Amino acid sequence: MANIVERIFESKAQMTEALASLLETGIASGIEQDGKALVMVSGGSSPAPAYKYLSDLPLEWDKVSIAMVDERWVEPNHAKSNEAFIHETLLQNKAAGTHFTTMKNLASSAIDGHAHCEEAYNALKIPDVTILGMGPDGHTASLFPNAQGLEHGLKTSNIVCPINAIESEVTGSITERMSLSLHGITRSKEVVLLISGEEKRAMYEQAKTHGSEFDIPLRAVLNHPDITLSVFWCP
Numbered sequence: 398m399a400n401i402v403e404r405i406f407e408s409k410a411q412m413t414e415a416l417a418s419l420l421e422t423g424i425a426s427g428i429e430q431d432g433k434a435l436v437m438v439s440g441g442s443s444p445a446p447a448y449k450y451l452s453d454l455p456l457e458w459d460k461v462s463i464a465m466v467d468e469r470w471v472e473p474n475h476a477k478s479n480e481a482f483i484h485e486t487l488l489q490n491k492a493a494g495t496h497f498t499t500m501k502n503l504a505s506s507a508i509d510g511h512a513h514c515e516e517a518y519n520a521l522k523i524p525d526v527t528i529l530g531m532g533p534d535g536h537t538a539s540l541f542p543n544a545q546g547l548e549h550g551l552k553t554s555n556i557v558c559p560i561n562a563i564e565s566e567v568t569g570s571i572t573e574r575m576s577l578s579l580h581g582i583t584r585s586k587e588v589v590l591l592i593s594g595e596e597k598r599a600m601y602e603q604a605k606t607h608g609s610e611f612d613i614p615l616r617a618v619l620n621h622p623d624i625t626l627s628v629f630w631c632p
């Protein structure tokens with residue numbers, strides 16, 4: 398079982414404030430301990446306001462690196478690219494020139510692009526903070542229920558893994574992705590899981606019950622003894 402602290406907020410604004418403060422503290426302590434900081438970031442509507450807020454803070458951005466938690470295998474200018482989303486939200490203002498490691502590369506498939514991506518992630522320091530979202534289907538990062546590549550992603554000692562999700566309303570039509578593996582998530586000093594709304598809260602509660610990690614991949618994170626996890630929820 399992960400070391401889990403659950404925090405319930407009354408509003409998205411409160412959750413945003415708490416996330417921004419956790420990120421600021423995580424970045425400062427990374428710089429203090431290691432001379433530099435690494436934050437792994439997810440897409441999604443939950444972290445966006447905190448990213449925007451953070452981008453204008455006078456942090457030591459030249460000592461900060463940002464890397465993606467997961468990505469669709471689409472070009473970086475694609476409307477559904479998480480990389481584009483991070484450029485639009487976090488890598489603005491004072492954070493505009495921050496070092497950014499992306500997952501998508503020139504390979505024609507996520508499977509073919511894995512070795513290059515693994516090499517890039519392996520060269521990064523140990524992450525200080527990793528921000529995860531979750532879906533109503535119980536996915537986190539791009540560890541989607543019963544996806545092709547999921548079993549490998551939960552077992553491998555690689556940091557990243559190629560995933561091909563089963564198409565659903567949650568995945569949309571783009572199912573080919575790269576994701577942090579479970580091991581890639583466990584390496585972080587601290588992990589935050591952001592949950593908005595009752596539907597996802599119900600799935601989170603279900604994920605805490607005994608059952609298959611293939612059906613609800615979030616379970617693998619919640620069950621992992623090496624993860625220090627803050628769960629943030631707001632309506």
Ligand SMILES: O=C(O)[C@H](O)[C@@H](O)[C@H](O)[C@H](O)COP(=O)(O)O
Pocket residue numbers: 439440441442443444467468469479529530531532537538539591592593
């Ligand atoms: O790559 C993706 O498909 C999204 O980034 C996705 O995984 C997101 O992180 C969660 O669905 C949480 O989304 P919200 O933050 O909107 O709740």
